[in-house]
Amino acid sequence: MKPLLIFGANRHTERVLHEIKRDAVYEVMGVVDDSPQATAMPGLPLYTRAQALAQFSSAEVMAFIAEGEDFLNQTRLGLYMAIKQAGWAIAAIASSRADIADGVRLRENSFIDSDVRILRGANLGANSWIMRGSELGAGAKLGSSCWVSANCSIGDGASLGKNCTLASGVVIAPGVTLPAWSTINQAMTITSSPSTTLFLDPRFRAPVTLHLDH
Amino acid sequence: MIRPLFNVGHYSSAQWFETESDALFKRLWILVAIKPMLAKHLDYRTLTIAGVPVVLQNNSGVIRAFANICRHRMAQIQTAEFGNRPLVCPYHHWCYDAEGKLQHTHKDPSIFGLSPEEKDNIRLHEYKTAIVGSLVFINMSDQPMPLEQQFDEDTLSLLASATSHMDSSFVYTKYNCAFNWKIGMENIKDGLHVQCLHKASFPDYFDIAVSAGAASPAQDSTVDLQHIPLTQATTMGDTVMHNAPDLEWHTLVEQLDCKGHYRSIHLFPNVNLMIVDGTSFAIQIYNPLAANQTEMQMLVALTKPKDPFPHKAVVLWEHLLSDMAVLQEDIDCLEALQRNFEVAQHEIMHGDYETSILDFQAACLAQVAQAAS
Numbered sequence: 001m002k003p004l005l006i007f008g009a010n011r012h013t014e015r016v017l018h019e020i021k022r023d024a025v026y027e028v029m030g031v032v033d034d035s036p037q038a039t040a041m042p043g044l045p046l047y048t049r050a051q052a053l054a055q056f057s058s059a060e061v062m063a064f065i066a067e068g069e070d071f072l073n074q075t076r077l078g079l080y081m082a083i084k085q086a087g088w089a090i091a092a093i094a095s096s097r098a099d100i101a102d103g104v105r106l107r108e109n110s111f112i113d114s115d116v117r118i119l120r121g122a123n124l125g126a127n128s129w130i131m132r133g134s135e136l137g138a139g140a141k142l143g144s145s146c147w148v149s150a151n152c153s154i155g156d157g158a159s160l161g162k163n164c165t166l167a168s169g170v171v172i173a174p175g176v177t178l179p180a181w182s183t184i185n186q187a188m189t190i191t192s193s194p195s196t197t198l199f200l201d202p203r204f205r206a207p208v209t210l211h212l213d214h
Numbered sequence: 215m216i217r218p219l220f221n222v223g224h225y226s227s228a229q230w231f232e233t234e235s236d237a238l239f240k241r242l243w244i245l246v247a248i249k250p251m252l253a254k255h256l257d258y259r260t261l262t263i264a265g266v267p268v269v270l271q272n273n274s275g276v277i278r279a280f281a282n283i284c285r286h287r288m289a290q291i292q293t294a295e296f297g298n299r300p301l302v303c304p305y306h307h308w309c310y311d312a313e314g315k316l317q318h319t320h321k322d323p324s325i326f327g328l329s330p331e332e333k334d335n336i337r338l339h340e341y342k343t344a345i346v347g348s349l350v351f352i353n354m355s356d357q358p359m360p361l362e363q364q365f366d367e368d369t370l371s372l373l374a375s376a377t378s379h380m381d382s383s384f385v386y387t388k389y390n391c392a393f394n395w396k397i398g399m400e401n402i403k404d405g406l407h408v409q410c411l412h413k414a415s416f417p418d419y420f421d422i423a424v425s426a427g428a429a430s431p432a433q434d435s436t437v438d439l440q441h442i443p444l445t446q447a448t449t450m451g452d453t454v455m456h457n458a459p460d461l462e463w464h465t466l467v468e469q470l471d472c473k474g475h476y477r478s479i480h481l482f483p484n485v486n487l488m489i490v491d492g493t494s495f496a497i498q499i500y501n502p503l504a505a506n507q508t509e510m511q512m513l514v515a516l517t518k519p520k521d522p523f524p525h526k527a528v529v530l531w532e533h534l535l536s537d538m539a540v541l542q543e544d545i546d547c548l549e550a551l552q553r554n555f556e557v558a559q560h561e562i563m564h565g566d567y568e569t570s571i572l573d574f575q576a577a578c579l580a581q582v583a584q585a586a587s
Contacts, residue, residue, distance in 0.1 A: 074525050212527060
């Protein structure tokens, strides 16, 4: 088994550990978190980043960043970039109970939860997570640093730009393109491609649009 | 206590709404867009002002405003709120040029049978526009007053200077609120409600002082309200932000000289423009739809970046979220207030600190009186 350090001690770490333990591909050496509120996972030592860097060699141990979709996935992305720039090789983790078509490549820091189905020709960006029961259709594209919550459906040929977030139960119809940063925070079906970044959130009575000057 | 100039009817009467709509929203300069909404050739923005559908369109860098009504069968030409397409009516493909003049009707013009003279006289109704910094105003009057008649030199200078630093990225939403637009404007002029209604949601580093206001000319029954200058209707306020956190992204953007201050400019009649800590802009526009319906438009933009800022989207979204948490408290309160107008058996009362509300009411009445004269 390959030794692995997990950066981030939170509820998402629990899900990652749950799948890692089943699959015996990685041996988790410990969890790394600098937050004073961080608590150790049962049976695993908790390190600060300084302790981890002193104790483990990036040449021998891989890293995985377990952070959620907070701040439009930028917390996870920021930590991922920092760990990568520090010279650590970043793992991709897929549950053995996920159904992933042949030829689909899993990039760094992607997490594929149990009962996820990824059909042929789908393309996933780095640092994107797909949670339990969701499906990525044939030829669909998921940009980097996306978060797909449980029981979502991304149709054949659909495309999500980077940093998109889907709440549980969101359906993206086949062929639909969601611009980068789009965030669908309520269970609903998107049938047409918005012309600009879209936030659909129950805290707002109308869609929020983000007009980014690229 | 001071006696308000408005009674319940001013906020709920359909007839007064129409009177006000004609006197204010069809006569004055109304903020309708910011330049980033219309940055590229053929970018457009649509909205309804005083019941009239309007489209603002960029054509080769020139922003014009037209009635969004095709001259053929009066279909809507641009149908989305924002977009990028030429002025072509989707109903029968009548095509208008950059100046709103009919260019062609069909590949076979004979099916319409318009003479060249008839065709030359067909154009979209155009409204005058004025651009101040990043702000786009329109005036729907056939004889628009000079912009300087509505906003004084200091105001225009401040708006031009400050908003010229506005970034081209922004986040936008709108709420259909079940209250009269004046309720929304009076709410933002009421400093006391912040420490009451928003005691949990408004950051405590805003030091909003409340005291009995300076006497308003409108309290003097001998003052002829009609002669209160229109330029006095726009007001500015400045609140110090004590110990406001220095956020990481502040170093990535330009900082205006009002860093450490919350500056609010109430552009008469219906805009609350805020400059927050010299690094961001928040604009609320209370667009009247009916006596008891207002479309509240809300947008947030930062000052221009001076360093790479890849996570700008997060800052804009979080800024809007925190603004809307406060606004939702206002909306819930004001919608209930509006419902109470229908059944209340007494009139409104104002405290001595609410003279700015009285000034606002006087300004509205002054414009109604001037329009009628």
